[in-house]
Amino acid sequence: MKLISRSESDTFEIGRKIGAALSGGEKLLLIGDLGAGKTVMARGIAKGAGSNDEVSSPTYVIEKIYRGRIQIRHIDLYRIEKREIYSLDLDALENASDAIMIEWGDKLPISYRKDSIEVKIDFNENENDRLIEIVGDDECKIKF
Ligand SMILES: Nc1ncnc2c1ncn2[C@@H]1O[C@H](COP(=O)(O)OP(=O)(O)O)[C@@H](O)[C@H]1O
Numbered sequence: 001m002k003l004i005s006r007s008e009s010d011t012f013e014i015g016r017k018i019g020a021a022l023s024g025g026e027k028l029l030l031i032g033d034l035g036a037g038k039t040v041m042a043r044g045i046a047k048g049a050g051s052n053d054e055v056s057s058p059t060y061v062i063e064k065i066y067r068g069r070i071q072i073r074h075i076d077l078y079r080i081e082k083r084e085i086y087s088l089d090l091d092a093l094e095n096a097s098d099a100i101m102i103e104w105g106d107k108l109p110i111s112y113r114k115d116s117i118e119v120k121i122d123f124n125e126n127e128n129d130r131l132i133e134i135v136g137d138d139e140c141k142i143k144f
């Protein structure tokens with residue numbers, strides 16, 4: 001599915017709809033360059049999943065956990081180097097009841113990207129425009 005966002009609040013709203021469709025156990029890879037809007041999207045997703053917790057990138061901690069209708073785990077791989085990825089406990093990411101959202105999820109080894117929902121955010125011509133592509137969401141049936 002391809003969508004256009006024209007503002008930060010559009011992206012938040014798209015995230016909110018994704019979050020509302022989650023039932024737990026989903027792995028969302030948030031993919032896009034610095035400043036694309038991954039954290040804005042994560043904020044919307046957490047809100048849609050019923051969390052009022054403050055969402056910010058877990059830059060100096062490995063992950064943050066938000067409590068809502070379901071529990072959401074937020075990871076940001078921006079500062080991690082490729083070789084360090086293998087020292088993360090990646091299998092622990094696969095906790096069945098939590099939904100997990102991973103900024104820079106495209107840094108994960110391919111074997112850990114399978115069965116995930118990819119949310120790709122790309123810059124577009126205008127400063128505040130973004131192209132958002134959601135791939136692999138057949139299971140959770142997000143309604144827009
Ligand atoms: N359409 C848009 N969607 C999301 N963010 C936008 C948009 N237009 C402008 N912005 C701005 O871009 C920045 C995105 O920041 P952030 O979500 O932290 O990016 P990332 O986590 O991808 O590095 C914010 O300052 C936000 O206000």
Ligand SMILES: [Mg+2]
Nearest residue numbers: 038039057103
């Ligand atoms: Mg971010």
